[in-house]
Amino acid sequence: MLPLELIRRDPDRVRRAAQLKGEPAPVDEILELDRRWREHQTIAESARAQQNQLSKRYSTTRNPADLANAKHVGEESKTAMAEAEAVKRQLDDLLLRVPNLFDETVPVGESEADNVVVREWGSKPDLGFPPRTHYDLGESLGIMDFERAARVSGSRFAFLVGDGARLERALAQFMLDVHTREHGYKEVMPPALVNSASLVGTANLPKFGGDLYKVEGQDLWLIPTAEVPLTNFHREEILDVEALPLKYVAYSHCFRSEAGAAGKDTRGFIRLHHFSKVELVKITTAEQSMEEFEMLLADAETILQRLGLHYQVMLMCTGDMGFAQYKKFDLNVWCPGLDRYLEISSCSVFNDFQAMRANIRYRPSRGAPPRFAHTINGSGVAMRVIDPLLETYQRADGLIAVPEALKPYMGGIELIGAR
């Protein structure tokens, strides 16, 4: 969230940022509630101060008049305090609904049409035959099964079978190895269920609960991404500045109910209720965060480069970047069969927006007051990288060549789908 102090001092800046992001921001209500909260709090606290004084005096004098007065102002303070707390609760709830500001380098725009390609790597492959889609290939090779998944679970689920399942395992292993051995991330196996406080921390709640699966009757939710447990790993902590940046990588399963998304990307291994990915999370100082963000993006790109997949780096515009993000890049990988780019990674920096919600701080130097950390995350990368991989490495005979980087992880096989 944004500091209340900032909203007080420069409400226009907050309003403008929200407007350019296409998000509502209850700035006027907040200012009014803030005024009322402070008013009630002042009354309550001065009554309380009187009560403390009288109580203290009574403890030595045992004067019945002090006791009576203490009781009286005690009641006054209780009433005013209740009022102040009620207002504060409303205020806090609204504060959680104010979108983040954005970096000055973010292009202003309304939709994905205004996003900017900042660089490309590789080029569209020329297969020399009409390319097939990954789901066509996957089903005919028997490595993806959507029909049975629909029967077992419902629409938008998938089975990976045989070499397909092995490919997922190989990719996870490969990505984790690169990030832990070469990029210095610490591997984590996080819980897939988290409580609502964690989801508030990463800003999935209170606004986006509809996208999540919740366990009935319990304060537990299935994670939509490992970002949630990884970022909240240090919730309510004051970190040692020497330990920063903290870098974590996790392979996890992700669950999204994707409300309202019906009709788009209904075919293929694309928009599933349950998928997996490798996620990168960093916790840094304010000074380091932009540099660490660029490095995290490069770490994610490394995976695509090693896999030999053509991609573009897309800088998201204000209208397409989301509620919590301060700046965001997508990595879009070319899919010859789908004949379009598919988002395989999304890398974001949040500044202190999440850290304020999750209360993650560090002490810049000994004796200095704690400051909120900056958080960064990105997919490194999503398992649906399988899609461009199948489509890029398909052969005219319908089999899939195993990319060099994955060969050590695929048990020596050269071709996927060969009997």
Add this chain to the structure above:
RNA sequence: GGGGAGGUGGCUGAGUGGCCGAAAGCACCCGCCUGCUAAGCGGGUAGGGGGUGUAAAGCUCCCUCGGAGGUUCGAAUCCUCUCCUCCCCGCCA
């Protein structure tokens, strides 16, 4: 799931109704002392919020001893609920 013991500051740990935002120790910081270091001596060091202040500092008030309620003029301390940790038993991948 059943029975028992606990959750206090950066850490260890005392505190069972007011003199406690909290002893003592460790760690850390400043100073003294010492040829240097160590030891010793003196002092300091929790977080959040309101008011005041151009701001930093300062001054002042309030809150916080896992969390939420309650009793009381007054709660770390008493009561209720809840979460978490540890030990024993049961069950289990």
